[in-house]
Amino acid sequence: xxxxxxxxxxxxxxxxxxxxxxxxxxxxxxxxxxxxxxxxxxxxxxxxxxxxxxxxxxxxxxxxxxxxxxxxxxxxxxxxxxxxxxxxxxxxxxxxxxxxxxxxxxxxxxxxxxxxxxxxxxxxxxxxxxxxxxxxxxxxxxxxxxxxxxxxxxxxxxxx
Numbered sequence: 001x002x003x004x005x006x007x008x009x010x011x012x013x014x015x016x017x018x019x020x021x022x023x024x025x026x027x028x029x030x031x032x033x034x035x036x037x038x039x040x041x042x043x044x045x046x047x048x049x050x051x052x053x054x055x056x057x058x059x060x061x062x063x064x065x066x067x068x069x070x071x072x073x074x075x076x077x078x079x080x081x082x083x084x085x086x087x088x089x090x091x092x093x094x095x096x097x098x099x100x101x102x103x104x105x106x107x108x109x110x111x112x113x114x115x116x117x118x119x120x121x122x123x124x125x126x127x128x129x130x131x132x133x134x135x136x137x138x139x140x141x142x143x144x145x146x147x148x149x150x151x152x153x154x155x156x157x158x159x160x
Contacts, residue, residue: 033082040079048072066116066125070109073136077105101139108132 051068093102112128141147
């Protein structure tokens with residue numbers, strides 16, 4: 001009915017494609033976006049904590065840790081999709097300022113899972129989990145203005 005009113009009043013003079021209609025039909029309200037972000041972020045933290053607790057399970061503990069920790073970080077990273085939308089998230093992830101950080105994060109996710117399941121190397125899985133955290137931190141700092149520069153300067157002062 002709203003579309004008919006727009007057409008009759010002359011506001012909808014252009015023929016919109018099917019994609020724009022799908023986007024309008026599936027767009028979430030701001031309250032739903034916030035709830036989705038909180039739920040996904042909380043699930044990510046819960047998976048990471050569960051993975052940490054599973055680290056001490058005999059024989060399969062490190063494998064469970066690697067999987068839950070990685071999926072927790074993926075869920076936490078994916079939670080921002082609720083805030084800005086999937087296409088905007090992907091565009092921002094692959095901007096030149098955070099391209100290297102994004103590639104490192106995704107590479108660490110993949111290498112953690114490969115070392116746990118394919119190579120069966122527990123030490124390597126643990127190292128990649130640590131690198132995963134560092135890469136995700138560096139990626140997150142790219143969203144805060146001048147945060148990376150401050151961290152670099154801090155390390156330079158500490159090492160000098």
